Amino acid sequence: MRRMAALCAVILAALLSTSPITSAAPPAPPPGAAADDPFTAARTQWWRDARFGMFIHFGAYSQLEGEYRRPDGSLCQDAEWIMRKCKVPVTEYERQAKAFNPARFNAKEIVGLAKAAGQQYIVITSKHHDGYAMWPTAVNRWNLREHSAFDKNRDLLAELKAEADRQGIKFGLYYSIWDWHDPDAAQLASYDKYKARMRAQLTELVDRYDPAVLWFDGDWAADGPTLHWTRRDGAELEGYLRARSPNLLINNRISYRPAGVKERRVVDGDFGTPEQTFPTGTVDAQLWESCMTIASKWGFARWDTNWKNHTQLIRNLTDIAGRGGNYLLNVGPDRTGVVPSIAADRLRAMGNWLRTAGQGAAVLGAGEPGVVADPDWGAVSRTGDTLHASVYQWPQPGKSLHLKATVPFTVLGARVLGSPQPVRVTPSGDGFDITPSGKFTNDVASVIELRIRPQSPVPPGNGSGLSAEYFGNPDLAGPPELRRVDPEVNFAWRFAGDRFSVRWQGFLQPRFSETYTLRTVSDEAIRVWVDGKLVIDANNPHETRVDKASLALKAGQRHAIRIEYREQTGEAFAKLLWSSPNQPQQIVPRSQLYPSTPGATR
Structure with a gap:
């Protein structure tokens, strides 16, 4: 009888069904879990097609622009982590935030920049680890409206959301679980009070701005202050949010990563989040999105001039798309709300490459090729029965590019996008040799399109x-x-x-x-x-x-x-x-x- 009671509890609580084999309806999903398969779900289709998004790190830390002068005169440099890394006293950090006035933040220009870059969605920090809310939250006064010099009649998130909708860009929000400012976040005895405030803020964000994505962070074992978040907390929050917004996409950082655990779990959220890097091949059992910076830091730092060039960024994008991932590329506006011109230039160069000669087909809506291996001369992606070979190292005249096949298929034709030159494709060894007859069309990546006839499925x-x-x-x-x-x-x-x-x-x-x-x-x-x-x-x-x-x-x-x-x-x-x-x-x-x-x- 004890076994029977235990099993009934499992089935009732987890599956909410004890229906017999002849029942017409499937069991309801358990709380806290996506009921579908993110690889095929209709709600994730736009994200899987998008491949390229804009990350925006912007908050009270932007006021310092990466530098803090200590009372002894020494200079400490960081960016979004400056409060913690430079040990800025809370009262001093609050004083700096009181002067924050991003009056030049222009939603039309920022969304227009994302559009020009070929990015399909935006994710902006609504609250970073410093706890500062970038919207007029009713939960506390530590927010842009009530603790800044910014126009009290403006709402940056509302402006960005409205403009994103107008220009056809999906809108997402970043939210940190870790909080350096809320005293209840640091105390286990009062942590439930913080969790209640956090849930209230997330309810505001979901109800007010209807984000397509909630991008969590601050999920790891940490101190100064200690993070008291648990996996159970993550599961409960995920269930709550999915019930409130069924089509919402949630990243895997909603859960808790214990000390000593390097990788986050594939069972949390809808997609994984490798940071400042990307996988070398297929990721098992999880959609993924690589978040990276254009310079070194996420938030703006006037001293950070380590800008990645557009060649590296474009090749990152084609590599990531060919491995089935998304590229969330960050910009950090300065204290006035303006995106650095050099970052904007890099993004526009990426957009120019995507728009030229239809080369965007190698990224947008494309994914892993499956039928061929990743080559050392570039990247290959696939859309239906078309392969897109983004060539970084163009062959010398008369020389070929070898493409290793993983299964038999037939190449029906090939062309270099943006060029009338003939392309010869011949079976060779374990795959095909591709021999263009002219020069490359782009010094970053020239795209060769191959129409194929793969094995027909039953x-x-x-x-x-x-x-x-x-x-x-x-x-x-x-x-x-x-x-x-x-x-x-x-x-x-x-x-x-x-x-x-x-x-x-x-x-x-x-x-x-x-x-x-x-x-x-x-x-x-x-x-x-x-x-x-x-x-x-x-x-x-x-x-x-x-x-x-x-x-x-x-x-x-x-x-x-x-x-x-x-x-x-x-x-x-x-x-x-x-x-x-x-x-x-x-x-x-x-x-x-x-x-x-x-x-x-x-």
């Missing part, structure tokens, strides 16, 4: 999911206490799951005959068999992680699959994803899964 299946058996113990022992068909293996029980296990069985039907990568996301033990062979064995208890296996699958064939998942303590996650050269990464969809029980339905 039609989509008509599956209903996998047969599932739920046990009220972590050992898959005894008879199951619940049987049904789950349309996908895509569950986040968060903190509602404890001491239970699940066995999924049925068939997996691919649409392509090629090597697939199966990926599981789990906490804390999972095993996967395909056609009777154990392909993923992660049965020892572990924190949330990704495990994967590569195996050859045949199009249209129903490959037997069994998944066993066990949970003993804490959170519980179980997800199954797949990808192949012609199948972009995604949660294995219902249509390609068949239950082991004949005639079983949802």
Whole structure:
């Protein structure tokens, strides 16, 4: 009876359903988890197509413009972290903020700059770690309207949101969980008071500005002051925000990253956030966006002249798009609200490259090529049956560029964008040699477009999911206490799951005959068999992680699959994803899964 009660609590709290196998409706998602697959969800489509966005770091720290003169006369330099790094007393920082007057902040010009750069969305700091709110919050007086010299009738975020809507740019907001200014944020005993104020501010931001993205930060184990945020806090906040704004995109920094943990988890939010770098290849089980600066610092610093040139920035963008990521490139306006001219010049140069000869097709709406490997002479992206090869090192006359194929396909034609020159493509070794007949068209990156005929997929299946058996113990022992068909293996029980296990069985039907990568996301033990062979064995208890296996699958064939998942303590996650050269990464969809029980339905 105790097992039965435990399992019922899990199912009721996490899935909100104890429906039998013949129920017509799927279970409701658990609180705090996205109910869909970010790789394929309609709400993330604009973001996956966008590839390029503008980050704006702007706040009370901008008033100092990167320099603080200490009482002893010594000069300390930083930017958005200047309050902490230079140990500026709170009263002195407040005094400096009182003089903050970004009167020249011009939303039309800033959004116009993003538009000129080819950026599709903007994310601006609404509150950085110093706790200063860049909107007229009712929660406290530490904000731009009540603690500055700025026009009391203006609202920068409202101006930027309205202009972004007018120019067709998506609008997002950054918000720091860590707060150096609120005294309750530093004290565990009163931290709940701070959390209540934080939720009230986020409610204001969502209701007032309707952001498409909430970009969290300040999620790591920290002191000075100590961060008391927890993973449970993150899960609860994520659930609250998703209920309030179902189409909202949230980054993975909404959770908590403990001390000594280098990587953030793939189960938090909708996308990962590598900073000042980008991955060298495919990222497992998560959408991602690389945030980087044009100079060194995020906020404006008059001494920071380490500007990246437009060549590096454009090549970063094409590399990132070809690896399936987004590029969130930062500008830091000065104390008056003006974006530095050199940063604006860099962005306009990027936009000019994107608009020239249709080269933007290599970035906007493009993604990983799959069918070819990343070359050492440039980057390759894919849109449908078109490959876009951004060439950084143009071959000498008569020489070729080699493109390694990962699966067979046919090249139907090739051209250099912006040039009438013929391009010869010939099979060679493990791929193709591409030989243009003329000069490069651009000294940053010349784009060669290749029309291809890849392997044709079999039609989509008509599956209903996998047969599932739920046990009220972590050992898959005894008879199951619940049987049904789950349309996908895509569950986040968060903190509602404890001491239970699940066995999924049925068939997996691919649409392509090629090597697939199966990926599981789990906490804390999972095993996967395909056609009777154990392909993923992660049965020892572990924190949330990704495990994967590569195996050859045949199009249209129903490959037997069994998944066993066990949970003993804490959170519980179980997800199954797949990808192949012609199948972009995604949660294995219902249509390609068949239950082991004949005639079983949802």
